[in-house]
Amino acid sequence: MNNRLDTRYPVLPAILERWSPRSFAGRQPEAHKLQSMFEAARLAPSAHNTQPSRFLLGRKGGMAYEKLFTCLDPHNREWAHCVPVLVLASVMRRRFSQVKADFVPYPHCMHDLGLSVMSFMLQGQHLGLHCHPMAAFDPEKAQRDFDIPPLFAPGIIIAVGYLGDPGALPPDLRVRETGPRTRRPLEEIVFEEAWGQSSSLFAGQD
Numbered sequence: 119m120n121n122r123l124d125t126r127y128p129v130l131p132a133i134l135e136r137w138s139p140r141s142f143a144g145r146q147p148e149a150h151k152l153q154s155m156f157e158a159a160r161l162a163p164s165a166h167n168t169q170p171s172r173f174l175l176g177r178k179g180g181m182a183y184e185k186l187f188t189c190l191d192p193h194n195r196e197w198a199h200c201v202p203v204l205v206l207a208s209v210m211r212r213r214f215s216q217v218k219a220d221f222v223p224y225p226h227c228m229h230d231l232g233l234s235v236m237s238f239m240l241q242g243q244h245l246g247l248h249c250h251p252m253a254a255f256d257p258e259k260a261q262r263d264f265d266i267p268p269l270f271a272p273g274i275i276i277a278v279g280y281l282g283d284p285g286a287l288p289p290d291l292r293v294r295e296t297g298p299r300t301r302r303p304l305e306e307i308v309f310e311e312a313w314g315q316s317s318s319l320f321a322g323q324d
């Protein structure tokens with residue numbers, strides 16, 4: 119399925135090909151591919167090299183998968199029941215400061231989690247897998263069900279698997295699955311010299 123966004127400039131193949139499908143094939147991703155994805159997540163940069171991200175793997179048929187699935191909001195459950203792998207990505211809420219010899223606020227923690235999740239997803243894309251991040255889930259339930267220590271905050275559940283047949287989705291989701299994808303133009307998001315002034319890199323270019 120060609121679901122690519124239009125681009126004016128070249129980008130890495132995995133970035134161009136990545137999107138968030140709702141139709142997943144049932145087959146389990148190979149262990150070596152999942153291993154590479156977690157390795158990529160591990161290599162992500164983080165503030166003070168805190169490395170705050172933690173991942174909990176649930177493979178369909180196992181207990182963790184069932185628990186993660188029940189944490190999802192109903193509109194995600196509507197399609198995620200076909201997904202072979204669910205991964206809960208959590209993050210340290212506070213970081214330990216050697217200088218203060220104590221835990222201190224860590225305002226960048228979700229930023230750092232996002233970087234490692236993107237590395238995870240792009241590595242998967244490079245290996246022919248697709249990922250769909252989901253923030254619509256019950257983080258308190260996940261915290262309780264997995265006895266996650268209070269220092270860590272559940273951040274996102276990621277669906278992982280091979281692309282499936284969009285024809286198997288309910289009609290409304292099938293329309294969304296095959297509908298156009300959109301992005302703001304570069305002129306709207308890249309400024310130069312002053313806030314709100316489109317960069318001359320892009321203004322007036324086709």
Ligand SMILES: Cc1cc2nc3c(=O)[nH]c(=O)nc-3n(C[C@H](O)[C@H](O)[C@H](O)COP(=O)(O)O)c2cc1C
Nearest residue numbers: 136137138139193194250251252253254255274299
């Ligand atoms: C932090 C975050 C939370 C998201 N939560 C959900 C979600 O709960 N359910 C869902 O279907 N998609 C979710 N998405 C997927 C976005 O809707 C999707 O990335 C966006 O529409 C762009 O589409 P694309 O990923 O196919 O390029 C989430 C994405 C991010 C980054």
